[in-house]
Amino acid sequence: MNIHFAHPMYLWALLGLIIPLWMHFYHRKAAKVLYYSDLSWLEKIHQEGKGLKQIQKIWLLLARLISLFFLILGFANPLGPIAFNRSSKSNLILYIDNSPTQVLAARKSFLAKSNSLPTSPNGQAHVFFNDFESQDFEPKPWPKIKEQWNQRGPGLEPVKALNLVKHAQQIAEENQQEPMLYWFSDFPKNKALPIFPNQGSYILQPFAALHSDNVFVDSVYLSNKFIRPNTSYDLIVRMKNGGTKTANKRQVSLYLNDFMMATQSVNLEPSASTELKFSFSLAKSGVYKTKLMSDDPVAFDNSFYFLLQSSAPRKIYVVGNAQNLEKVFEKEEFFEFKSIQASEILPGHLPEDAFVCLVGIENRTATDWKALNTWVSQGHSLAIIPNQVPNDAILQDLNRFLSGTGKQIAQTSTSELPVQQVSSSQSFFQAILAKKSLDKASKLWTSKPLWEWNPGKGTLISWMNAKPFLEKISVGQGSVFLFSSQVLSPQDGFNRHGLFLPVWHEMVLSSGLSPVLHQRINSKGIEIKASADFVFQSVEKSLLYWQKQGKSYIPEQNWLGKSWICRIPQAMMQDLRSGANGFIDAQVGGKTMATFALNYPKEFSELATYSKKELEEYYAGQKQVSISQDLPDGLGEDNPQTSWAMHCFALALFFFFVEMALVLWNSRSSRTGSVNR
Numbered sequence: 001m002n003i004h005f006a007h008p009m010y011l012w013a014l015l016g017l018i019i020p021l022w023m024h025f026y027h028r029k030a031a032k033v034l035y036y037s038d039l040s041w042l043e044k045i046h047q048e049g050k051g052l053k054q055i056q057k058i059w060l061l062l063a064r065l066i067s068l069f070f071l072i073l074g075f076a077n078p079l080g081p082i083a084f085n086r087s088s089k090s091n092l093i094l095y096i097d098n099s100p101t102q103v104l105a106a107r108k109s110f111l112a113k114s115n116s117l118p119t120s121p122n123g124q125a126h127v128f129f130n131d132f133e134s135q136d137f138e139p140k141p142w143p144k145i146k147e148q149w150n151q152r153g154p155g156l157e158p159v160k161a162l163n164l165v166k167h168a169q170q171i172a173e174e175n176q177q178e179p180m181l182y183w184f185s186d187f188p189k190n191k192a193l194p195i196f197p198n199q200g201s202y203i204l205q206p207f208a209a210l211h212s213d214n215v216f217v218d219s220v221y222l223s224n225k226f227i228r229p230n231t232s233y234d235l236i237v238r239m240k241n242g243g244t245k246t247a248n249k250r251q252v253s254l255y256l257n258d259f260m261m262a263t264q265s266v267n268l269e270p271s272a273s274t275e276l277k278f279s280f281s282l283a284k285s286g287v288y289k290t291k292l293m294s295d296d297p298v299a300f301d302n303s304f305y306f307l308l309q310s311s312a313p314r315k316i317y318v319v320g321n322a323q324n325l326e327k328v329f330e331k332e333e334f335f336e337f338k339s340i341q342a343s344e345i346l347p348g349h350l351p352e353d354a355f356v357c358l359v360g361i362e363n364r365t366a367t368d369w370k371a372l373n374t375w376v377s378q379g380h381s382l383a384i385i386p387n388q389v390p391n392d393a394i395l396q397d398l399n400r401f402l403s404g405t406g407k408q409i410a411q412t413s414t415s416e417l418p419v420q421q422v423s424s425s426q427s428f429f430q431a432i433l434a435k436k437s438l439d440k441a442s443k444l445w446t447s448k449p450l451w452e453w454n455p456g457k458g459t460l461i462s463w464m465n466a467k468p469f470l471e472k473i474s475v476g477q478g479s480v481f482l483f484s485s486q487v488l489s490p491q492d493g494f495n496r497h498g499l500f501l502p503v504w505h506e507m508v509l510s511s512g513l514s515p516v517l518h519q520r521i522n523s524k525g526i527e528i529k530a531s532a533d534f535v536f537q538s539v540e541k542s543l544l545y546w547q548k549q550g551k552s553y554i555p556e557q558n559w560l561g562k563s564w565i566c567r568i569p570q571a572m573m574q575d576l577r578s579g580a581n582g583f584i585d586a587q588v589g590g591k592t593m594a595t596f597a598l599n600y601p602k603e604f605s606e607l608a609t610y611s612k613k614e615l616e617e618y619y620a621g622q623k624q625v626s627i628s629q630d631l632p633d634g635l636g637e638d639n640p641q642t643s644w645a646m647h648c649f650a651l652a653l654f655f656f657f658v659e660m661a662l663v664l665w666n667s668r669s670s671r672t673g674s675v676n677r
Contacts, residue, residue, distance in 0.1 A: 006077035006643070013072045020064050060662045067655035074648035079120065091175045092125040092635065093168045094145070097185035099130060100154035100604045102207060104300035104579065106186070109208035113184060114149040116631050118142050123635065126171060128164060130155025131570060153574025157523040161194035172200065182631075186210075187610040190603050193618055196625055204619075204627045209609045214243035215250045215266055215296045216605040217304035218273060220516055225509040226311040226334055229285055235278045235516075237292060241268035242606040253293045254278045256308070266294075270608070285310040287517075287595065289583050301605045305582055305597035306518035314508050315351055317344075320359030320387070323488045324495070328504045335508070342368050345375055354380065355508045359488060360387030361394055369401045377476025378562075381511030385483045386450040395451070402480070405473050412452040417463045418444045422499065428460050428472070428506060445493030447485040460503075469494075470503075481507050518597040521568055521580060528586045528594050529563040544593070547585040549578055568598075 005011065102110045124139045129152055140148070165181070172179035179200035186207040187193065196202045216239070223234040235254070241247045246269050253263040264276050282288060292304040315336045316329055322339055329335035342364065345356060358372075361384065376382050389411060390398070398409050422429055447469070455462065458472035463484075473480045487494045494500055519526055528544060536542045536559055544564050546553040555566040564586075572580045581600055586593045610618070612627055619625040 006079060008076060010072060010076035013075070014069065016072075017065055017068055020061065020068070060659060060666070063655050063659035063662060067652050067659055070648045070652035070655065074645045074652060077643055077645045078648065079122075079643055091172045091177045091180055093164075093171060093179065093181045094125050094127045095159060095164055095181065095183050095185075096127065096129050096149060096152070097158060097183075097207075098152050098155045099158070099186070099188075100300055100579075100600055101188070101210070101607065102186055103152065103154040104576065105214075105298045105607070106207065106210040107576075109210070111150060113205065113207055114146055117146050117149075118631070118633075118635050125635075128159055130158050131573065132159060151574075153570070153576065154579075156521060156568065156573070158191070165194075165196060168200065169197075187615065188603075188606060189608040189610060190606045193610065193615075196622070198624055200624055202625045204615055204625065205629070205631075206610070206612055206615065206627065209244070209611070210298070210607050211245060212243050212297045212607065213241055213245040213247035213250070213268070213270070214298040214301070214605055214607050215239055215241055215247045215252070215268060215294045216301045216602070217292050217294075217599075218602060220292075220304075220306060220518070222515055225512065225515070227282060227309070227515045228334075229282050229310050232279055232281045235280055237276045237278065238273060239266055239268065239276060239294075240273040240602075240605075241270055242602075242608070243296070243298065244270055244607055246270065247296060251295045252276060254280070255291045255293060256280060257289055280308075282308065282310050289595075289597075298605070298607070300579060301581075301600050303581065304518075304599055306516055306599075307595065307597050309515055309517065311512070311515055312353060314512050315354045316357065316508060317350065317354055318357045318359060319345065320357075321488075322357075322359065324490070325357065325359075325488055325504075328501050329508075332505075345372055350375070350380070352380075353513050355383070355511050356380070357383040357385065359385050361390065361398060362387065364394075364397060366397065366400075369397050373401050373475065376478035376480060379477040381479045381481070381507075383481040383483070383507060385488060386486055388486075389450050402473065402475070405475060406456070407453050407473060407482075409451050409453050412449050412467075414449050414452070414465070416446045416448045417465060418446045419469050419494075420444075420462045420464055422461060428510070445497045447487070447493050449484045450486060451484055453482075453484075479511060518599060520599050520601050522601065523567075525565040525567050526596070526598070527563050527565055528596070530588075530593055531591075534588070534593065542588055545587050546572070547587055548572070548582055551575075 098110070119142065121141050121143055124141045125145060126139050127145050127148065129148075131153075165179075168179035168181045181196075181200065181202050182205055183194065183202065184205045184207065186209060187204070218238040218240040220235060220237050223236065227233060237252070237254075239252060246267070248267055250266045250268075251263055252266055254261045261280055262278050264278070266274065266276070268274060286309065288308045290306050290308050292306075294302045296302065311334065313334045313336050315338065317338050317340045318325060319340060319342050326337050329337045342358075344350070345368075350356070356375075372382065384398075395409055395411070399407075402409070449463065449467065449469075452467045453471075455466060455468045456471060456473070458474070459468045459470075460472060461469040463469050467484065468482070469484055471482050473482055485494070486492055487500075489495060530536070539559075542559065544555065544557050544566065546555055546566075546569065553569040553572050555569045557564045557566045566586075568580050579600075581598050583595060583597055585595050612629070615627045619627070
């Protein structure tokens with residue numbers, strides 16, 4: 001039997017039982033002889049047996065001791081099991097959704113649910129958080145669970161429902177019972193509700209929903225892809241209201257290196273979005289720490305951090321006969337044109353922002369194609385232009401280069417074809433068509449295709465037979481602009497068309513590094529590139545530290561040859577004062593490798609959640625699923641405990657009455673004893 005006391009200090013009062021025992025034995029003194037000169041007056045004396053009198057005193061003493069004993073136990077509040085025939089095996093599992101919306105925005109309701117857990121240390125349960133660790137697989141007592149709950153910071157990614165249900169079933173099988181899973185969450189509408197099997201019990205415990213407006217930054221971009229110093233540009237900010245109330249006159253301010261540049265007011269309905277324009281100029285080259293601040297009640301995402309930098313000149317490297325391609329870029333000062341050899345296209349030999357154009361694919365070895373694939377996959381851009389109709393061997397090398405993209409290049413015998421009208425809905429052409437009239441840009445031209453392939457989502461220009469004329473194909477983290485005709489030939493129709501120059505400009509500019517730099521927290525990790533002169537020595541000597549607001553963090557990290565892949569440190573996520581978002585300096589040995597701006601994912605800012613009624617309607621007919629706001633008594637206990645204090649007080653009162661009855665009985669016996677003189 002597992003019995004413990006809520007107030008064990010009162011048990012020291014049991015030592016007080018020595019007092020009535022001492023008084024009892026103290027009064028048992030030896031009899032004294034009294035001498036009388038004349039016994040004639042004592043004719044009759046009532047005779048009482050000594051043994052009976054002693055028995056009465058013992059029962060009186062026992063009643064008094066037992067009464068005091070149960071009185072002291074009542075104050076100590078003993079806790080004991082409700083029933084003794086329950087199984088001693090626990091299969092209870094708690095899943096606690098500690099998303100930033102709960103931990104940072106609605107922490108009051110998050111902690112209130114924690115306070116509803118049992119207080120008895122006798123029970124235990126398995127507990128999981130979004131950022132669960134290996135020790136979370138072991139059952140813990142309620143005091144430890146409450147401590148972890150109250151101290152937990154925001155987790156990044158929810159535990160997959162399928163994995164959680166499988167683990168609950170595994171625990172149940174080990175205990176030869178059906179699983180019982182309590183799912184604590186606000187159940188956001190931007191995520192699918194969990195699906196549960198027919199076996200087991202699944203109790204959904206919704207957190208109190210946060211009813212407020214929440215204006216946050218959905219995206220930022222610039223009116224121009226190139227930023228020159230001392231030139232005015234527009235920063236376009238797309239704002240969204242992820243809350244459940246209308247945002248009325250919320251202020252959004254732009255700060256450049258902690259100096260406020262401008263402020264605008266926003267009125268937004270729930271789930272609505274709008275765009276704001278902020279004018280700015282950069283006085284000099286370099287990186288500027290920039291942030292957008294809003295003033296809605298949900299404070300954890302009111303700051304959006306990003307970096308602005310002046311654009312470096314774009315470098316265009318051409319392999320093969322450039323013909324008249326140099327003239328396309330010679331009049332623009334932010335383009336640097338250069339002819340190179342194929343052997344120079346190796347990882348680490350070209351600048352990070354270089355754009356390479358490969359004119360003709362003949363005389364390329366397998367080593368050349370492998371180097372090209374490695375270079376493009378690292379995030380670079382390549383344009384491929386055929387010189388002549390390729391043979392089968394050349395096509396095999398090209399298809400091997402494009403393996404994994406779903407593209408299969410084949411010869412074509414098609415003669416000259418006209419191109420389709422360029423659609424203004426293509427995002428690639430929006431900047432172009434904003435500068436040129438649609439009538440001039442949409443005139444058709446004819447060219448001769450040298451190869452063909454099936455079109456994909458990245459098709460920019462198509463022939464009349466729906467085959468791609470120009471398509472942007474993703475290879476790893478980079479892109480390949482693939483032409484199907486010799487567009488540099490003076491006889492080609494595209495070479496003489498008004499779109500020739502702006503299309504080339506757009507290909508080069510769209511492949512450059514963005515002047516707006518920011519990242520969002522994600523579970524896949526964050527890439528931190530090393531400086532050009534950095535040499536990796538060892539894990540200890542090349543350990544990357546994150547410096548944020550005077551604090552130092554060590555992220556989980558892997559070195560990939562030119563960069564680190566890091567995960568957000570748990571200590572940073574659990575810091576409720578500053579959170580994980582903000583400007584961070586990545587350093588090795590005191591030297592800064594990079595400065596980056598980190599923000600919460602957009603889905604964390606969405607406050608719309610399923611109500612209790614909506615959850616009941618969704619799970620209607622599923623008897624194994626229930627929705628409840630309260631937790632039952634004795635949750636997760638091997639033998640649920642209850643207080644026995646009232647029982648002790650009742651027994652103390654009973655034996656007190658027994659003591660009184662014995663006292664009255666002794667008094668009556670004494671009065672009935674007669675003494676005759």
